[in-house]
Amino acid sequence: MKNLFLLAIISISILTSCQDKKQSIEVIKEAKTYLEESHSYAQPNDAVITHLDLDINVDFETQVISGTATYDIVNNGSEQIILDSKFLEIESVTQNGEETEFELGDFDESLGQPLTVVIKEDTKQIAVTYSTTAKTEALQWLNAQQTADKTNPFLFTQGQAILTRTWIPIQDSPQIRITYDATVKVPKELMAVMSAENPKEKIADGVYKFKMEQPIPAYLIALAVGDIEYKAISKRTGVYAEKSMLDKVHEEFSDMEKMVVAAENLYGAYDWEQFDVIVLPPSFPFGGMENPRLTFATPTVIAGDKSLTSLVAHELAHSWSGNLVTNATWNDFWLNEGFTVYFETRIMEALYGKDRANMLALIGRQDLEDELEALSESPNDTKLKLDLKGRNPDDGMNSIAYDKGYLFLRTLEEKVGREKMDAFLKAYFKKNAFSTTNTEDFITYLNENLLEKNNVTFNTEEWIYQPGVPENAAIIESDAFSNVEITLEQFLETNKIDTAVTQNWTPQEWVHFVRNFPPGITLEQMKQLDDTFDFTNSSNSYISMVWFEQSILNGYDGNKVDSKISEFLNTVGRRWYVTTLFNAFAKADRIDEALEIYKTARGNYHSVTANTVDEMLGYK
Incomplete structure (x- = not known):
């Protein structure tokens, strides 16, 4: 990549809502030199995209997204601009409205292919007409049975780290920030939402218009389509979910406005106007994804007691560190x-x-x-x-x-x-x-x-x-966890546990208790704890995950436990949870059991999760 200076001229007006006051923030002319980038074919010091106008159709019958991505570009005297593309069918490309030559380069398993487009010195705009394919990794198409309401199909995208190139041909590097508009056509019974200004109710003709006025990297462009509804928490916060989940989600995340206020008190104004969360079907591969204005979240955090909402605080914090x-x-x-x-x-x-x-x-x-x-x-x-x-x-x-x-x-x-x-x-x-x-x-x-x-x-x-953790690392202490450790030690010594002591424990205390079982814990002791606290049937997904991990590692099985572990792995697609349990099977030399479960569960996982487990289990 040539080390050239590029005058990236980005002039946008960002309206920031803070206590009903709107402040205009202007990002003005800025000289920018882009770094060498090993995970993108783009050469932004030569020619770079600055704005995307996306016009697409979402077809659930063929499971294909098709349409045109039109880019405003800044050309630094180059005769070509390079985009990233992976598993896309490129139909045609224009520059300044006229057809132009393009070429897809050699395929790399991780990076995909460079899409090289011929441009002229005065080229200000290119447009790529394309469609996704069955191999597109960012998309997960779900049938009705894989959703909460089980009445309509669902689609969501996951772009981080370099998967946006699998559903939009784009310069897929985090250092390249763009604004975008989008027109998205979906079936009339469904609603579309994006990491942008969003609708609060369905549009009759199924054609949705979006605008993101703040410049963001490609990995934060996100889309979800489903039979969802919106419920506000405050003027600038609210939740999307399927109808059967909406009230539960609203109650669980009712502290969102308080979180935004707390964050602003720490590190300055929230610059994205709206902070909403959509709870996706359980196959979503992460706890949350910090897509601007619309965090994507897993239903595994809906515990009924707000105990796992630190995930919302985490995704909100990304509005400063990561997104801003x-x-x-x-x-x-x-x-x-x-x-x-x-x-x-x-x-x-x-x-x-x-x-x-x-x-x-x-x-x-x-x-x-x-x-x-x-x-x-x-x-x-x-x-x-x-x-x-x-x-x-x-x-x-x-x-x-x-x-x-x-x-x-x-x-x-x-x-x-x-x-x-x-x-x-x-x-x-x-x-x-x-x-x-x-x-x-x-x-x-x-x-x-x-x-x-x-x-x-x-x-x-x-x-x-340097590797590892330096000796001067802060020492973190918790009186609550110290008491948990004392309770666990006493139980291991006496086989007795005072339920009055544990009555008001938080899920974090229970997680600490379970994950610190020593290798020598007996099956009788695990059964006693299960009989007393019913861990196998816990409604808290985090507690379930650590309990199932210990069950696998320590051979605490049987029809009830095994069936619950299989059900969990066939239902939950959160990669952290799934890989923890399959890794436990591997450690316990129970790969055959893991593979039997995985054969039925894999179809419920997003590619992000499936690719990780494939490698872990040697699945082909």
Whole structure:
């Protein structure tokens, strides 16, 4: 890629709603040099897209999206512009309204193909007419039986990290931010929503218009189509869900406006006007996806007691770290997720108290230790700044980015003090709003605006560029978890447990209790706990997951438990939960059982989950 300066002229007006006051934010002319990017064929220093006008038809009968993606571009004297494409049928391409030559290059299993379009010096616009195929990885088409209401089909997309290129030909790099408009035609009985300004009710002719005025990277362009309804929580927050789920979802997420206020009090105004959440069918592969204005969420967080809503706080925090300030490359993914876990924890502390926040942080700390052990033979993957060239960026989406990133920021906070840390982060988000940054630029900003300014010495380079966790890592403590550990020890010694002690435990305390079973726990002890607390039939998906993991590892089986594990794996598509349980089968040398379950469950999983489990189990 040539190291050329490109004058990216982006002039947009962003209307920000905050307590009924609208403030216009102007992103003006800015000279930008793009970094070398190993996960995109685009060469944005030569020619780059700035705005997308998407016009598509969603056909559930053929399970195909077809239409035209029209781009405004800035050309820096190049005779071609390169887009990313994977598993797409490209029908025709025009430049400035005239047909032009194009070529699809060699196919790469991870990256797909470069779509090279011939342009002229005065080309301001290109348009690509295309259709998706059965191999398109971002899309999951669900039949009616795979939904909550079981009356109509459903479709959703998942673009992170590099899957947007499988449903839109685009420059699929996080450092390339664009605005977009979209026209989406769907069956009349369904509603379409996107990461944009959204409808609140169905449109009679099934033609939906969308507008996203803030520039976002390609991985945040998202679409969902289904028989859904909307219910407001406040003027700027609300939820979408299928009818049978709507009231439950609304009650579960009723603190969303309080979360937004708490976040704004920490790090400045919410710059996306609307913060809504759509709860998708259970095959959605992640807990949540922070698509701007419309977070996608798994139904596994609907526990009936708001106990798992830290996920909403996490996706909200992404409105600053990730969406507002984005990692320039996937090697810098920790800048998205480490900051977001830190911010999420601060929101939870503001709303629910320090001990609740510390419980969440300690669970993350344990997840980090598990990840460090799993990556013991590839220590370079435990660095915050990664080198993922030649690999799928999905390889870096683990506890290192999330929990080591969080621990770095928490340790830094304890070093400099919370007041200075908060002022630093607030200024960081404001300065870099609607732009991208990388690890090296962050280190420079950190040194100049926090460490040197306050005459503080900190081992930043060790945290970021060395494997493992430095010795000065913050020590996280929770009185509640200490009491849980005492209760578990007493039970293991006496085979007795005082249910009065556990009566008011939070799900986080139960998770801590179950996941800390020692290898020597007996089947009789597990049966006693199951008889007492009915873990096998828990309505909390997180508790179910850790209990089923322990059941598999310790051989606590039988018709009731085995059938529940199979039902869980055939129903839930959340990758974290699914891979945890299949990994437990592998550790317990029960691969044959795992494969029998997987044969029936795989069709319910999004490609993100299925591809991971395929590799884990050697499934072909």
